[in-house]
Amino acid sequence: MFSFSDADMFSRRCVWVNGPVIVGAGPSGLAVAAGLKQQGVPFVILERADCVASLWQKRTYDRLKLHLPKKFCQLPEYPFPDHYPEYPSKRQFIEYLESYAANFDISPQFNECVQSAKYDEACRLWRIRTVCRGGSEVEYICQWLVVATGENAEGVVPEIDGLKEFGGEVIHASDYKSGESFRGKKVLVVGCGNSGMEVSLDLCNYGAKPSMVVRSSVHVLPREVFGKSTFEVAIFLLKWLPLWLVDKVLLFLAWTVLGKTENYGLKRPSVGPFELKNTQGKTPVLDIGALERIRSGEIQVVPAIKKFSCGNVELVNGENLEIDAVVLATGYCSNVPYWLQESEFFSKNGFPKSPFPNAWKGKAGLYAVGFTRRGLSGVSADAVQISQDIAMIWKDDLKQKKQKVPNHRRCISTF
Numbered sequence: 236m237f238s239f240s241d242a243d244m245f246s247r248r249c250v251w252v253n254g255p256v257i258v259g260a261g262p263s264g265l266a267v268a269a270g271l272k273q274q275g276v277p278f279v280i281l282e283r284a285d286c287v288a289s290l291w292q293k294r295t296y297d298r299l300k301l302h303l304p305k306k307f308c309q310l311p312e313y314p315f316p317d318h319y320p321e322y323p324s325k326r327q328f329i330e331y332l333e334s335y336a337a338n339f340d341i342s343p344q345f346n347e348c349v350q351s352a353k354y355d356e357a358c359r360l361w362r363i364r365t366v367c368r369g370g371s372e373v374e375y376i377c378q379w380l381v382v383a384t385g386e387n388a389e390g391v392v393p394e395i396d397g398l399k400e401f402g403g404e405v406i407h408a409s410d411y412k413s414g415e416s417f418r419g420k421k422v423l424v425v426g427c428g429n430s431g432m433e434v435s436l437d438l439c440n441y442g443a444k445p446s447m448v449v450r451s452s453v454h455v456l457p458r459e460v461f462g463k464s465t466f467e468v469a470i471f472l473l474k475w476l477p478l479w480l481v482d483k484v485l486l487f488l489a490w491t492v493l494g495k496t497e498n499y500g501l502k503r504p505s506v507g508p509f510e511l512k513n514t515q516g517k518t519p520v521l522d523i524g525a526l527e528r529i530r531s532g533e534i535q536v537v538p539a540i541k542k543f544s545c546g547n548v549e550l551v552n553g554e555n556l557e558i559d560a561v562v563l564a565t566g567y568c569s570n571v572p573y574w575l576q577e578s579e580f581f582s583k584n585g586f587p588k589s590p591f592p593n594a595w596k597g598k599a600g601l602y603a604v605g606f607t608r609r610g611l612s613g614v615s616a617d618a619v620q621i622s623q624d625i626a627m628i629w630k631d632d633l634k635q636k637k638q639k640v641p642n643h644r645r646c647i648s649t650f
């Protein structure tokens with residue numbers, strides 16, 4: 236039964252959804268929606284931003300390209316146009332996602348941020364509360380909840396001693412667009428993942444002087460080895476060889492192409508790149524030119540930060556650098572713990588507790604898409620499973636319960 240006695244239930248609009256609610260209209264949410272559309276399952280897709288793929292549209296830098304070949308990045312049932320290059324640009328990827336949504340007739344409800352979602356044991360339904368841009372509140376009630384808010388929902392801003400006293404511009408990589416406004420400036424880039432490396436490279440291209448903080452270790456691999464995508468080579472080798480051996484082959488190939496990265500201050504982790512990705516979720520850097528700039532001295536590699544002061548940073552080796560600006564390329568995190576009131580399937584870090592291949596389905600109609608740290612190919616695999624699973628249950632339900640829908644469920648549809 237519904238808990239109609241809840242006083243606050245009457246203070247917001249309440250909508251019964253005869254199908255799943257999908258939270259997030261990035262590649263993951265769109266791919267699940269497309270699968271459901273194809274099978275005739277109705278759904279609602281809620282998006283806090285005013286567009287699809289807001290990570291790509293609003294929170295990435297201009298020079299960004301997909302770093303894996305396009306065949307590993309396309310969503311189900313809709314290939315990239317033939318004229319797209321092997322590594323589509325950010326603009327091309329956004330156009331592809333917009334035409335994906337149009338092709339499957341997906342219309343997300345934009346400017347609606349999910350504040351909380353909770354399984355109501357009493358009525359055995361999900362209750363999802365949102366706030367719209369104008370401040371109005373809506374509660375959606377449904378049988379299935381698909382979490383598609385992404386592994387990179389929020390930028391991580393670490394607390395670093397003295398950062399508040401620094402005085403210059405401090406931005407997260409998600410707000411960095413290009414090096415244009417940093418021309419001639421000394422910029423400290425904190426972090427050496429794919430973002431840190433590419434922001435540093437971009438700053439060089441615009442005549443800024445970047446110093447990149449490398450506080451621990453990093454696997455840098457060439458994006459291609461002998462004309463073939465490194466990722467594709469690895470996928471091929473994994474068919475025949477164990478992961479540890481594939482890692483050894485990759486590191487050998489990386490050495491032949493890039494040389495010894497340790498010589499430039501980029502210590503390699505003791506665990507191989509694929510094993511590290513699988514066990515700790517740490518993505519290797521696919522180099523597209525930053526290493527050359529490190530070699531030439533245009534990007535300076537520096538150790539961890541001790542503290543900031545006005546216009547200055549002190550490093551753990553005692554060195555002091557005068558700097559004009561800071562770009563925090565310090566990564567991202569999931570925001571699931573902030574809104575999903577559930578602790579059986581999701582862990583405190585906002586990722587499913589069970590690793591791949593069991594990270595897509597929880598109990599009570601809960602699903603997660605795009606949380607296996609496998610990029611866009613992982614998104615597609617999850618989306619196909621989820622849409623098929625929901626469609627199967629939905630069609631069964633429809634057959635069995637068509638004539639038995641309780642009156643109270645009928646009467647609350649959109650009021």
Ligand SMILES: Cc1cc2nc3c(=O)[nH]c(=O)nc-3n(C[C@H](O)[C@H](O)[C@H](O)COP(=O)(O)OP(=O)(O)OC[C@H]3O[C@@H](n4cnc5c(N)ncnc54)[C@H](O)[C@@H]3O)c2cc1C
Nearest residue numbers: 259261262263283289290301302348349384385605610611
């Ligand atoms: C700079 C950068 C480059 C990348 N490059 C690649 C690449 O080349 N290849 C690759 O495979 N992967 C790449 N990734 C990983 C990236 O996460 C995936 O490509 C892809 O965007 C994941 O899609 P998603 O839909 O799961 O998450 P997202 O794209 O993050 O979409 C999630 C959506 O959910 C919405 N949302 C979040 N919280 C709420 C809420 N509470 N209520 C309503 N809506 C909400 C967000 O606004 C967003 O639109 C990159 C990531 C970054 C940060």
Ligand SMILES: NC(=O)c1ccc[n+]([C@@H]2O[C@H](COP(=O)([O-])OP(=O)(O)OC[C@H]3O[C@@H](n4cnc5c(N)ncnc54)[C@H](OP(=O)(O)O)[C@@H]3O)[C@@H](O)[C@H]2O)c1
Nearest residue numbers: 300301302393426427428429430431450451518564565566
């Ligand atoms: N298509 C592309 O080309 C592209 C471009 C950018 C990003 N991406 C993807 O986007 C995702 C996020 O990448 P990302 O580079 O933004 O994040 P990331 O891979 O999580 O890297 C974060 C970096 O910040 C460092 N860091 C964090 N806190 C720090 C602190 N207090 N002081 C110093 N260093 C600190 C980390 O160091 P430790 O390792 O020591 O923790 C790490 O080097 C990845 O999946 C990546 O592949 C793809």
